[in-house]
Amino acid sequence: MSKTVSYKIVSPLLLAAVLLGSMLLGGCSPIEPWVKPYEREHLADPIMSFDRNPISNGYLDHVFEVREGARGATGSVGGGCGCN
Amino acid sequence: MRLHLRARWLAAAVFGLGAAGHADVLPEDRTDVLYHRYEGGGLTVQGPSVLIRKKFGDSFSASYQYYEDLITSASIDVLSQASAYKEKRTQHNFNLDYLHGSTLYSVGFIYSGEPDYKSNTGFFNVSQSMFGDLTTVSFGFTQGWDKVGEVDKGVFQKYVGDADHRNWSLGLSQVLTRNMLLGLNFETDENDGYLQSPYRGVRFVDPFASKGYSFGPAVAPNTRTGTAGSAQLKYYLPWHAALDGNYRLYSDTWGILANTVKVGYTQPLFTNWTLEATARYYWQRHASFYSDLYAFEDSQNFTSRDRELAQFHSLTLGLGGSWEFHPGWPHWVDKGTLNFNYNRLRIDYQDFHNNLIPSPVPGDEPLYTLDANVMQFFISFWY
Numbered sequence: 001m002s003k004t005v006s007y008k009i010v011s012p013l014l015l016a017a018v019l020l021g022s023m024l025l026g027g028c029s030p031i032e033p034w035v036k037p038y039e040r041e042h043l044a045d046p047i048m049s050f051d052r053n054p055i056s057n058g059y060l061d062h063v064f065e066v067r068e069g070a071r072g073a074t075g076s077v078g079g080g081c082g083c084n
Numbered sequence: 085m086r087l088h089l090r091a092r093w094l095a096a097a098v099f100g101l102g103a104a105g106h107a108d109v110l111p112e113d114r115t116d117v118l119y120h121r122y123e124g125g126g127l128t129v130q131g132p133s134v135l136i137r138k139k140f141g142d143s144f145s146a147s148y149q150y151y152e153d154l155i156t157s158a159s160i161d162v163l164s165q166a167s168a169y170k171e172k173r174t175q176h177n178f179n180l181d182y183l184h185g186s187t188l189y190s191v192g193f194i195y196s197g198e199p200d201y202k203s204n205t206g207f208f209n210v211s212q213s214m215f216g217d218l219t220t221v222s223f224g225f226t227q228g229w230d231k232v233g234e235v236d237k238g239v240f241q242k243y244v245g246d247a248d249h250r251n252w253s254l255g256l257s258q259v260l261t262r263n264m265l266l267g268l269n270f271e272t273d274e275n276d277g278y279l280q281s282p283y284r285g286v287r288f289v290d291p292f293a294s295k296g297y298s299f300g301p302a303v304a305p306n307t308r309t310g311t312a313g314s315a316q317l318k319y320y321l322p323w324h325a326a327l328d329g330n331y332r333l334y335s336d337t338w339g340i341l342a343n344t345v346k347v348g349y350t351q352p353l354f355t356n357w358t359l360e361a362t363a364r365y366y367w368q369r370h371a372s373f374y375s376d377l378y379a380f381e382d383s384q385n386f387t388s389r390d391r392e393l394a395q396f397h398s399l400t401l402g403l404g405g406s407w408e409f410h411p412g413w414p415h416w417v418d419k420g421t422l423n424f425n426y427n428r429l430r431i432d433y434q435d436f437h438n439n440l441i442p443s444p445v446p447g448d449e450p451l452y453t454l455d456a457n458v459m460q461f462f463i464s465f466w467y
Contacts, residue, residue, distance in 0.1 A: 033216030039262045042320040047350045047358065050257070050267055050318060050328075055116040055135045055149070056404075056425055056460055063122060063458055064400075067431065069368050069392050070334035070342035072251070072271035073312035 108186045108213040110145040113138050116464045124429065124456020126158040143184065149177040153198075160452060161391070164439055165285055165299055169238070173198035186213040199240055200233040211255075222255040226273075234282045245278025263320040272311045280304035286387045287439065288378040289446055296446040297439075300381050302388045305373075310336035314344075326350040339372030340393065360404040362427075370395040376437050377447040391452070394436040400458075402427040420465045427458040 035043075042048065051057055065071045114137055121130040131152035139145045151174070158168040179192035188211045196203040209224035228249035234241045251273040258266040280302055290298035314332035321327055332344040346364040353359060371393035373386035404425040411417055430453065437449040 031215045033218050035218060035259050035262050037216075040259075042263050043259060043265065045320065045324075045326075047324075047326040047352060048265060048318055048320055050265070050316065053116070053423065053462070053464070055118050055133060056423070056462060059118065059120050059133065059460060060425075060427065060458070063427075063429075064364075064366070067392060067454075068342065068366060068398075069336070069338075069340040069371065070310075070312065070332070070344065070366075072253070072273060072310065072334065073269040073314035073332050 108183075108188070108217055110139050110143075110181055110183050110188070111137055111147070112466060113145075114464055114466045116462055118460060118462035121459045122456060125160065125454040126163070128156045129153050143182055145181040145183075147177070147179040147181075149175075149179075151175040151177070160438065160440060161284055166283060171198055171200075171235075171238075173201075186217075187211070199238070200235040202231040202233075204229050205249075209253075218259040220255075220257040222253075222257075224251075224253040224255075226251040226253075230277070232278045232282065244282045247275060247277035247279055250274045265318045267314075267316040267318075269314045269316075270312070272309070275308040275310075276306055279306060279308055280388065281390065284388075284390055286378055286389045287376065287446075288381045288383065290381075295439075295442070296444075297377060298381075302390070303386055304388055305338065305386055308336055308338055310334060310340075324352055334368075338393070340368055340370070342366065342368035356408045358406040358408070360402075360406075360425075362400075362402040362404075364400040364402070365397070366400075367397040368395065370435060374435075376435050389436075391433065391436050394433050396431050396433040396436070398429060398431040400427050400429045416467050418466045420463065423460070423462045423464065425460040425462075429456040429458060430454065 046052055061074050114135075116133075116135040118133040118135075119130070120133065122128065131154045133149065133151040135147065135149040137145060137147040153173040154170075155173065156168075156170050162168055173196060175194065175196040177192065177194045179190060182189045190207075190209040190211075192207050194203075194205040194207075196205075205226060205228040207224060207226040209222060211220055211222040213220050226249070228247075228251075230247040230249070231243055232245050232247060233243045251271060253269065253271040255270075256266075256268040258268075260266050284302055285299040286302045287297050287299055289296065312332060312334040314330060316328060316330040318326060318328040326349070328348045328350075330344070330346040330348075332342075334340070334342040334344075344364065344366045346362065348360065348362040350358060350360045371388060373384060374388050374390070374393045374395075376389060376394070378384070378387060402425065404423065406421050406423045408419060408421050410419050433452045433454075436452050437447060438452040439446075439449050441449050443449040
């Protein structure tokens with residue numbers, strides 16, 4: 001009787017542990033890129049760059065910053081598409 | 085210095101950091117030669133700039149930028165409290181990038197000098213690509229040391245103080261879909277020292293003055309901490325064009341709160357042309373100690389009548405065009421572009437009055453508005 005009860009309690013716990021473990025282990029596996037390298041043609045287009053002409057964008061940022069109280073957070077950190 | 089003051093070190097840093105690209109590739113080898121001109125509100129600022137960037141081996145890239153401002157000013161601030169002046173500012177940026185795996189390290193130094201303001205800035209930035217190059221994260225630190233001086237009739241008088249600046253930045257660039265990119269930026273900066281212009285005073289009611297007001301010295305706090313966060317989206321349209329939107333929120337310990345919204349559209353035409361249109365709206369709340377007209381002299385601990393600290397909103401409309409060509413000579417040049425960019429800027433101040441227009445009652449003058457034309461011509465080469 002006590003064996004049956006313990007099985008009844010332990011089995012769901014074991015199942016939960018296995019499920020949780022597989023989820024956690026799954027989290028350690030590499031994330032599959034949801035945009036494949038061969039799907040990045042549009043992202044690689046120069047018109048998709050956040051900072052196509054750094055010298056020009058830098059100048060305009062300067063024009064605004066000397067006339068406004070706000071500054072910062074205008075820098076672009078790159079397209080990040082890995083499509084070179 | 086009268087024009088720029090404390091903004092320049094950060095602006096300068098943006099010049100240097102703006103070239104940072106993906107974390108897993110070095111920036112492109114290119115040279116840009118630019119002429120810029122700003123004209124509005126009695127102020128003309130023009131000059132050249134040159135940016136040269138070159139890779140060395142597979143892991144290093146170096147860049148140098150020269151920038152020059154030739155300033156002729158008869159702005160409302162100058163006409164109210166001083167006389168028109170001319171001066172020149174030069175800036176030199178040095179930057180080195182090192183690529184190791186998916187990590188890009190950047191270090192640099194910027195020097196800016198003019199008769200009454202010297203600025204030295206060092207910066208460090210690291211970017212890392214991850215998740216199959218769909219994500220790029222970056223971290224940057226900038227430290228600036230400024231010396232603020234005073235010039236009278238073109239002759240250097242004295243240094244009035246130092247100003248130090250520290251800036252921390254975090255960035256994220258994310259591929260969302262095969263047609264959409266997201267960029268997030270967060271920055272915080274600390275400033276301490278002499279954070280005001282020695283030329284700009286405050287206006288206060290003076291019943292003994294002929295105009296009903298007088299000017300006295302301004303007193304700004306000697307610390308200021310600001311925080312800015314921005315998000316930008318870029319979307320590729322099916323007919324080979326790009327649409328982008330950008331929002332930024334800023335606030336600081338001086339009480340300034342600002343919102344910036346920008347939208348842009350880029351359209352390639354034929355085989356060699358690219359046209360661009362932008363619209364930018366900006367609004368800010370005034371600094372807590374700012375006033376256009378104080379009730380009497382020394383009426384509070386901190387005082388300022390700097391327009392940059394007033395409450396205002398502005399709209400900037402821009403148009404740009406680029407023509408790509410492939411020169412046969414010299415053989416090491418892959419391609420070039422000829423570029424033109426024009427922006428029309430209008431600022432409507434909400435609590436800064438045009439005191440140059442006489443009024444029987446001080447403070448009843450019309451609100452000041454600024455219209456400016458901002459132009460750039462530049463040629464770029466890739467090699």
